[in-house]
Amino acid sequence: MRLSRYFLPILRETPKEAEIVSHRLMLRAGLIRQQAAGSYSWLPLGLRVLDKVNAIIREEQNRSGAIELLMPTIQSAELWRESGRYDAYGKEMLRIKDRHERDMLYGPTNEEMITDIFRAYVKSYKDVPLNLYHIQWKFRDEVRPRFGVMRSREFLMKDAYSFDIDQAGARHSYNKMFVAYLRTFHRLGLTAIPMRAESGPIGGDMSHEFIILASTGESEVFCDKAFLDYQVPTADTNFDDVAGLESIVKKWTTPYAATSEMHDAAAFDTLPADDRVSARGIEVGHIFYFGTKYSQPMNAVVKGPDGQDVPVHMGSYGIGPSRLIAAVIEASHDDGGIIWPEAIAPFKVGILNLKVGDQATDAACETLYHALEARGIDVLYDDTDDRPGAKFATADLIGLPWQAVVGPKGLAEGKIELKRRTDGSRQLVSLEDAVAILSA
RNA sequence: CGGAGUGUAGCGCAGUCUGGUAGCGCACUACGUUCGGGACGUAGGGGUCGCAGGUUCAAAUCCUGCCACUCCGACCA
Numbered sequence: 001m002r003l004s005r006y007f008l009p010i011l012r013e014t015p016k017e018a019e020i021v022s023h024r025l026m027l028r029a030g031l032i033r034q035q036a037a038g039s040y041s042w043l044p045l046g047l048r049v050l051d052k053v054n055a056i057i058r059e060e061q062n063r064s065g066a067i068e069l070l071m072p073t074i075q076s077a078e079l080w081r082e083s084g085r086y087d088a089y090g091k092e093m094l095r096i097k098d099r100h101e102r103d104m105l106y107g108p109t110n111e112e113m114i115t116d117i118f119r120a121y122v123k124s125y126k127d128v129p130l131n132l133y134h135i136q137w138k139f140r141d142e143v144r145p146r147f148g149v150m151r152s153r154e155f156l157m158k159d160a161y162s163f164d165i166d167q168a169g170a171r172h173s174y175n176k177m178f179v180a181y182l183r184t185f186h187r188l189g190l191t192a193i194p195m196r197a198e199s200g201p202i203g204g205d206m207s208h209e210f211i212i213l214a215s216t217g218e219s220e221v222f223c224d225k226a227f228l229d230y231q232v233p234t235a236d237t238n239f240d241d242v243a244g245l246e247s248i249v250k251k252w253t254t255p256y257a258a259t260s261e262m263h264d265a266a267a268f269d270t271l272p273a274d275d276r277v278s279a280r281g282i283e284v285g286h287i288f289y290f291g292t293k294y295s296q297p298m299n300a301v302v303k304g305p306d307g308q309d310v311p312v313h314m315g316s317y318g319i320g321p322s323r324l325i326a327a328v329i330e331a332s333h334d335d336g337g338i339i340w341p342e343a344i345a346p347f348k349v350g351i352l353n354l355k356v357g358d359q360a361t362d363a364a365c366e367t368l369y370h371a372l373e374a375r376g377i378d379v380l381y382d383d384t385d386d387r388p389g390a391k392f393a394t395a396d397l398i399g400l401p402w403q404a405v406v407g408p409k410g411l412a413e414g415k416i417e418l419k420r421r422t423d424g425s426r427q428l429v430s431l432e433d434a435v436a437i438l439s440a
Numbered sequence: 441c442g443g444a445g446u447g448u449a450g451c452g453c454a455g456u457c458u459g460g461u462a463g464c465g466c467a468c469u470a471c472g473u474u475c476g477g478g479a480c481g482u483a484g485g486g487g488u489c490g491c492a493g494g495u496u497c498a499a500a501u502c503c504u505g506c507c508a509c510u511c512c513g514a515c516c517a
Contacts, residue, residue, distance in 0.1 A: 012466065012478070013452050017510050037509065092516075109517085143441065143515065157517065209517095218516095286517060320517050354476055389477040396477090407476055417476090 001347070003382045007044050009033075010394055020216050022329035023148030025338050029398045031325075038145025038153030045398065046325075048346035048378075050156065053321045054135055056187050056343060057158050064180035064239050066131040066160050071113050073137055077103035079112040082298050092140045106139040111294050111316055114161040118312070119300035125165045128302060128312060129173050133160030135321065150218075150282070150326040160317040165304065167291070170313035174206060174289050175245040177317040179233050181210050181285050182252065184319065186232040188328060189341030192284060193227045195257040206315075209259060210285035214330040217280030222268050224255035225275045259283075282327045289315040338399030339421050347380040349438055350400040354388045354407030364416065364431060365406050371435045396421070404434055 009030040017034075018024040026032045031046030042050055058068065074096070080086035086103075094106040107113070114132060122130065135158045145153050162173035178194065185192035190212045197209040211221050233248055256268055259281070268276060292311040295301065301309040325344075332339045342348060349372060353365045365381060372379045380400065382391050388407070395403045405417040405426075415428040418437060429437065 009450090011451060015451070016446090016453095019511075034509090138517080140517075144511095144513090146511085151516080155517070159517090283517070318517055323517070352476095385475095387475055387477090387479060389475090389479080392477045394478085405476075409476060 001378075001380050003380055004384050006380070008398070009043065010397065018148065020147050020150070020330070021333055022150065022216075022326040025329055025333060025397070026148055026326065029338055032149060034148075038142055038151070040149055040152060040154075040322075042322075045346045049325055049340070049344050050321060052344040052346075053188065053324055054156075054158070057135065057184055057319060057321060060180045060184040060187070061133050061158070061160060063183075063235070064131075064176045066133045066162075066177075066180075068134060069117075069132055070134045070136060071107075071110055071117075073107055073139070075105050075107045075110075075113055077105055079116055079298075080105065083112050083115075083294050084297060085112065092142065094139050094141050107136075108138055108140045109157075109316075109318075110134070110136075110159055111161065111314075112298065115294045115298045115300045115314070118161075118163055119295075119298065122163070123302055125302050125304050125310070129162065129164045129169055131160055131162040131173060131176070133158060133317075147218075148326060149322045152322065155320055156322040158319040158321060162315040162317070163295075163300075163312045164314075165302065165310060165312065167313055170289055170291070170315055171206075172242050172245065174287065174315050175242075175249045176239050177287050177315070178208065178249050178252070179237060179239070179245055181287065181317070181319070182232050183235070183237075185210060185212065185284060187343055188324065189343065190284070190328065190331060191228065193221075193223050193257050193281075194252055195221065195223070195259050195281075196253070196262055197259065197286065198261055206289035208253070208287050209283050210287075211259065211281035211283055212327055212331060213277075213279045214282050214327065215280055216330050217282040219281055219283065220260040220263075220278070221258070221281035222260075222263050222276070222278045223257035224271060225277050226255045227252075227257065228277070282323075282330060284324050284327050285317075285319045287315065287317040289313070333399075336393070337397035340399045340401060342401045345378075345399065345401050347378040347400050349377060349379045349402040349404055350395045350398075351379060351381040351404045351406060352388075352391045352395055353381070353383055354391070354405065356383060356385045358408055360411050361406055361408055364411055368404060368406065368416070368431055368434060371431075372438060375435070375439045377438060402438060404438070 011028045014024050015027050018027055030043050032040045032042055034040055077086050093108050096104045096106065098104050135156065137154055138157045139154050142151060142153050145151055160177060164170040164173055192210040192212050194208040195211050197207045238244060256271060291313050295311040295314055301311050304310045329338050351365055351369055353361055355361045369379060369381045399421055401421050403419040405419060410416050410428060414430055416431060416434055417426050417428055418434055419426045
């Protein structure tokens with residue numbers, strides 16, 4: 001992509017409404033634009049990141065055996081009356097009437113709808129376990145949206161729903177998601193710690209929040225230092241190995257970890273002082289097992305081997321990709337701007353042409369640009385006629401992992417400069433070597 | 441929902457107290473000079489001063505009502 005033809009509305013000054021780092025940087029780097037309280041447009045650069053985050057989430061959901069579908073955002077109130085939640089949910093749910101005066105709602109979550117789909121088609125114990133998920137916009141009419149996309153009213157959510165014949169099966173489904181979540185957050189460059197959680201309005205009795213540590217986090221959290229050294233399960237983890245998954249989950253749920261609501265100071269204090277981590281955290285995922293809470297009232301049953309109807313045991317599993325992006329920025333930035341993990345960077349490489357119009361410089365940039373594009377690398381070529389200083393500032397702000405700095409000075413020796421955004425380290429290399437390094 | 445604020449050009453702000461031709465910086469357009477860490481000069485363009493009503497010869501400025509947004513708190517993916 002050539003910057004001169006791209007849509008990248010950078011803000012030089014910080015909009016006054018933005019208090020926290022991620023919000024400031026997302027506005028300045030042209031990732032999002034606020035449209036109303038808690039409502040944001042995703043601009044091209046932001047959308048690229050969102051798509052990459054979603055791709056990783058998908059890969060890990062699919063790897064664990066979950067299957068993607070897509071449900072509508074507007075739902076009928078009828079389903080929610082069946083589960084009893086139409087009255088229970090409260091003002092957070094945006095209620096709408098259609099032209100026929102039918103009660104509709106903008107979905108804050110999809111347990112009812114997925115249960116409806118399940119019960120319509122699945123009739124036998126032979127067809128479970130089943131885990132269906134989608135990545136879709138949700139609306140929750142928060143009393144007080146804030147912190148940009150960290151707490152918005154309209155937000156993207158990956159929500160998965162598992163169906164099993166009994167609690168033991170549901171436990172395994174829960175463990176699959178648990179491991180998938182560990183892997184997902186790890187691939188995004190985050191250290192996420194599972195913490196026992198209250199099950200909230202969704203109900204149920206087995207629930208974990210995945211929290212990443214960040215000094216600007218919304219909640220206070222406490223955990224054992226041991227988590228920081230834990231190795232995340234590898235990609236070849238066998239998700240059908242019941243005992244294997246159980247032992248992974250056990251390992252990750254044994255050391256002390258709790259949010260302030262669940263905190264047990266006495267238990268925490270039994271840890272050696274050096275092992276106690278008390279910090280701020282951001283919730284990036286939440287998983288629940290809630291048994292037959294929805295299947296019973298909504299009559300989602302399957303025939304068991306004995307011919308009897310059994311209500312299915314369900315769980316639900318949520319990740320907020322839009323919030324996740326803010327969390328990544330909170331965890332990874334410096335004074336100059338965002339520092340994207342390579343996996344979700346909107347572009348892997350930025351080419352900085354320091355002297356547009358200079359024949360040798362233009363030629364070197366074009367050669368590099370085409371070579372990288374030909375290799376399928378996402379590259380943003382800054383071919384604008386801004387001065388070098390402005391280009392450096394922009395490149396740092398939008399946080400691309402690699403900057404290929406091309407100017408007459410280096411080219412005099414046949415070299416360009418490769419700079420890493422993470423640590424600012426630079427190396428002078430030939431064009432060919434640059435292509436090789438960036439393609440690796 | 442309680443408390444505190446803010447709305448003036450795309451962004452950041454001054455002007456409001458004390459009513460009298462709507463300003464500054466950045467950004468934008470043109471030309472020139474510059475060019476390895478957010479350049480400079482000259483000349484331009486752009487505003488229903490959040491909305492409605494009122495007071496007045498005259499309202500960004502005073503009064504009344506409304507709307508939007510932000511922050512702190514309680515609540516939450």
